Amino acid sequence: MTSRLDLMRRELAKRGAEDVVLHLLREESQQVKFSNGEVSATKNWDLSAMLVFAAFRKHIVMTSVRNLSLTSLKQTALRLSQFARSLAPNKDYMGIAEGPFTYKPVRHGFDARIADRDSAEDHSLELVERVITRAAGHGVQRVAGVYEHGVSTVQMVTSGGVQAAERSTQAYLSVRALRSKTASGHMVSCSRILDRLDVTGSVDRAVDIAKLADRPRSSVKPGRYPVVFESLPFANLLNAVASSASVFYVESGLSCLTGKLGDTVASPKVTLYDDGSLPNGYDSSSFDEEGVPRRRVTLIRKGVLRSMLHNTSTARRYKTKSTGSAGLVVPNPTNVVLAKGNKSLEQLFSHVRNGIYVTNVWYTRFNNYAAGDFSTIPRDGIFLIRDGELAAPLKELRISDNLLGIMRSVSAVGKDARQVRGWEVETPTVTPPAAVDAVRFTRPGK
Amino acid sequence: MQGAELADYAVKVAEEHGASYCEARFERTAANTFLLKNGTPELSGFEQRSGIGIRLLIGGSLGFVSTNQFSREKIRRMISRIAHSLSMRSALHEKVALSNEKPFRGKDVVKQRIDMRDLSAEEKLAFLTEAEKALLASGVNCTGRFLTLSDSISEEHLVTSEGTSIRSSIPRVEFNYYLTVSANGKSMQRYWMYGNSGGYEFVKRWDVPSLMQREARTLHTMLTKGKKFPKGITSLVAGPQVTGIMVHESGGHPYEADRIFGREAAQAGESFISPERVGERIGSEAVTIVDDPTLKNSFGYYRFDNEGVRARRKVLLEKGRIHEFLHNRQTAALMGLRSNGSSRSVDFDKESIVRMSNTFMLPGKYSEEELIEGIREGVLMRNFMEWNIDDQRMNQRYVGAECYRIHRGEVAEPLLSPTLEITTPALYSSIDACGKNLEMHAGSCGKGEPMQGISVWLGGPSIRLRKVRVT
Known part of the structure; x- marks a missing residue:
């Protein structure tokens, strides 16, 4: 297959492309979807594609090719060159990385048991059966979620002298336990290797939250309350912060971190990284989309914004260095990591006299990305914290606040971090629970 | 449509593996996207994606497989693998029944009066440039201008084990914008989109330059003159x-x-x-x-x-x-x-x-x-x-x-x-x-x-x- 990449690179160079980045991808994966305590569908995929980025004197074009025959590749190169010629130049474009680079493999990034597809597929039903049986054993018959696992291979060449290849595995479990329509708990686990996939812990936590929520619900008046966020909802907020560090979103007017480099944007308790090289990091890889080695980037250190996310082109424009965060068009975070604190979940509760414990959120929507104004809806169990103890489950609340306001109000960070991703957490995130001094809640009118 | 015969083949193989029902959908989509960010053409691209998705019931258990590798051997192997998975731990699987429906054989083709394929990339990008010019001429400090135009044609060949055979071709056009208007140290943002199935005739009908000017000026008015509503x-x-x-x-x-x-x-x-x-x-x-x-x-x-x-x-x-x-x-x-x-x-x-x-x-x-x-x-x-x-x-x-x-x-x-x-x-x-x-x-x-x-x-x-x- 490397010959296909070489052929495409030569064809594009022949037609005048100065910068070329090519990826050849293959992914074999499976998802077992379950609901109501049964497997509702089993889905298998085997997909491949070549992703092509080319710059013809600042005329930028991208495509993906699914038909990898020689004829198709030659036709695509021709069409790309014609397409590029009819476009206006991107004057902001400053080129791709000059390699070659040396790469370190991602620690715990590959598991032969997942790569052996026949065996992994046989194992998946056994795992889902364990999930369903364990939840039922704890009194929750209605359990829903997915178990996904897959192996992917990427081969890459660029006109900047990069030649790289990597094989990765991933496994992801999402479990939602439902005692009733209004009493549920959700937990996820994701890992590159099976040994670190927290199956029983995820089921037990989802079940515990659902059972705690299955009591008469109370309500609180709209207003500001101290909050303890579980890892899952805090990851949702940290995703929004980390994405705002992308220079692309800054330039688009869609970042609340615009112009704040060097400023205090969070409480001193907050140290936030993006770590594309994180051992067992769900999206870790040795190299970014233009071949620059991925690494840990400190976005926020003790509350102060230290770095934005760059690819080579944006870095040259801002006279800095790539952070290994390409996206050829949009630099992006890879694995968001919040530095651990030293408190257990119970210790986080213990400082709260009258507050709220949020175990999940969904439908986060911004009214103004630049200002950071947004709202999001607590989903699954949400509880009153009274004098340091969990009290009644609550209903019908919405967080309506400002992202940086919440970050500045972080009062403590837990010590037990969890790697999560999922429906509302697009970028894998490793975070402990966190306590926030004052979060604004609203409620619907009847 | 080249490759469409694989859908018929998939249904046959599924039945050989004991499927009580199978639907196979061969799909080919050609798409173009253009993105103008603050006047800069950040991204232009096209994509031709095609592949097959096969949904089947074996012993009442539901499976789905998909690939874009067009070999009969690949499809046979994938169906064989899913059949094996669906037969394992059968008590675990939901027993799926389907409503009785009359099979159809037919076509569904949406025509483009002005075919997007007849427009050059330059013309499509020019559409966004006109919107950008309108924003700049609005007299408003529009500090964020994020505009995209996309078009696609999806062609499908759907066959089922019950005799359904449908060919469809549906083109779609879409325009999205994210605007940020700033005044007096504050900002206001708006996102919206327009879309139709059909061709460029709809893109013209949206009258995007007027739309952009009105949107930017309205945001400015709200931002500078808007009063807080008493609860x-x-x-x-x-x-x-x-x-x-x-x-x-x-x-x-x-x-x-x-x-x-x-x-x-x-x-x-x-x-x-x-x-x-x-x-x-x-x-x-x-x-x-x-x-x-x-x-x-x-x-x-x-x-x-x-x-x-x-x-x-x-x-x-x-x-x-x-x-x-x-x-x-x-x-x-x-x-x-x-x-x-x-x-x-x-x-x-x-x-x-x-x-x-x-x-x-x-x-x-x-x-x-x-x-x-x-x-x-x-x-x-x-x-x-x-x-x-x-x-x-x-x-x-x-x-x-x-x-x-x-x-x-x-x-x-x-x-x-x-x-x-x-x-x-x-x-x-x-x-x-x-x-x-x-x-x-x-x-x-x-x-x-x-x-x-x-x-x-x-x-x-x-x-x-x-x-x-x-x-």
Whole structure:
């Protein structure tokens, strides 16, 4: 297959492309979807594609090719060159990385048991059966979620002298336990290797939250309350912060971190990284989309914004260095990591006299990305914290606040971090629970 | 369509492996995207993707496989593997039954009067450049200008083991914008999109340069002159864009039968509605909500769904009473009904699930002016920026963008971000009159895991809400 990449690179160079980045991808994966305590569908995929980025004197074009025959590749190169010629130049474009680079493999990034597809597929039903049986054993018959696992291979060449290849595995479990329509708990686990996939812990936590929520619900008046966020909802907020560090979103007017480099944007308790090289990091890889080695980037250190996310082109424009965060068009975070604190979940509760414990959120929507104004809806169990103890489950609340306001109000960070991703957490995130001094809640009118 | 014969082959192989039902969908999509960010052409690209998705029932267990490697050996091996998985631990699998449906053989082709394929990349990018020029000429400090134009043609060959054979070709065009307007150290943002099935004739009809100027100037007015609305119980007139999103979120999603039966519980959630609530009143007589994929040139158009069932209009809420759910063959069978053709997927590699198409509130008989005339003090919310709703589709919020105070039956001064936060029955019960100004707007509706953002219209007329709490 490397010959296909070489052929495409030569064809594009022949037609005048100065910068070329090519990826050849293959992914074999499976998802077992379950609901109501049964497997509702089993889905298998085997997909491949070549992703092509080319710059013809600042005329930028991208495509993906699914038909990898020689004829198709030659036709695509021709069409790309014609397409590029009819476009206006991107004057902001400053080129791709000059390699070659040396790469370190991602620690715990590959598991032969997942790569052996026949065996992994046989194992998946056994795992889902364990999930369903364990939840039922704890009194929750209605359990829903997915178990996904897959192996992917990427081969890459660029006109900047990069030649790289990597094989990765991933496994992801999402479990939602439902005692009733209004009493549920959700937990996820994701890992590159099976040994670190927290199956029983995820089921037990989802079940515990659902059972705690299955009591008469109370309500609180709209207003500001101290909050303890579980890892899952805090990851949702940290995703929004980390994405705002992308220079692309800054330039688009869609970042609340615009112009704040060097400023205090969070409480001193907050140290936030993006770590594309994180051992067992769900999206870790040795190299970014233009071949620059991925690494840990400190976005926020003790509350102060230290770095934005760059690819080579944006870095040259801002006279800095790539952070290994390409996206050829949009630099992006890879694995968001919040530095651990030293408190257990119970210790986080213990400082709260009258507050709220949020175990999940969904439908986060911004009214103004630049200002950071947004709202999001607590989903699954949400509880009153009274004098340091969990009290009644609550209903019908919405967080309506400002992202940086919440970050500045972080009062403590837990010590037990969890790697999560999922429906509302697009970028894998490793975070402990966190306590926030004052979060604004609203409620619907009847 | 080259490769389409693989769908027929897949059905044959599935039957050899004991499938009681199989549908195979070969799909080829050609798409183009152009992105202009603050006047800079950041990204232009095209994509040609094709592949096959095969959905099958073996021993009552549901499987799905997908590949873009077009060899018979690959398809046979994948079906063999899924058959093996479906036969393992059979007690664990839900036993799926499908409603009985008549097989169809037919075609569904949407024509483009001005074919997007006849336009050069330069011409398409020029469309965005015109929008950019209009924004720069608006006289407003528009600090963020994020504009995209996309077009696609999806061709499908769908065959089932029951004899259905349908070929379709549906082109779609779409324009999105994200604008940031700044003044006096503050900013305001708006996102919206336009979409149709069809060709460039619709892109021209959107009159984007005028639209951009109006949007930027309105944002500026709201930002610089908008007053905070004093909290309280009041009347509110929602414009068609607001009605559209309300209907989509709380008048469409809760009627998706797969949610109602818990199949999406860990993803998009469930619904406050249950089957025994059909016929129950949750809104006023003025409110009827329908979902209709058959609207010509609509963004959510299709004539046959992905199970080959003929599409039709569904009445979800009829004069305030829960009437009908959105079904595929699986959920229809659970209720002893026939499918109403609501099974869709965004791509060959995604499982078809229950989806909306074009969901809207039927218009009434009043002009918007008449709705406003009937209000002594209130709020006119023409459009919105932020919104969300809980996963039972009960507790929802809409934060207005272009809004005005209504004073003695007339539109008065601009209001800054009045917010309606309300439950679904309270919302639909508060509507006492609907306008006749029906509008349809495009949206991308998210559901499923992996996420499937699907093309829909959401719409309705201006509506009048009485005694609602606005903050």
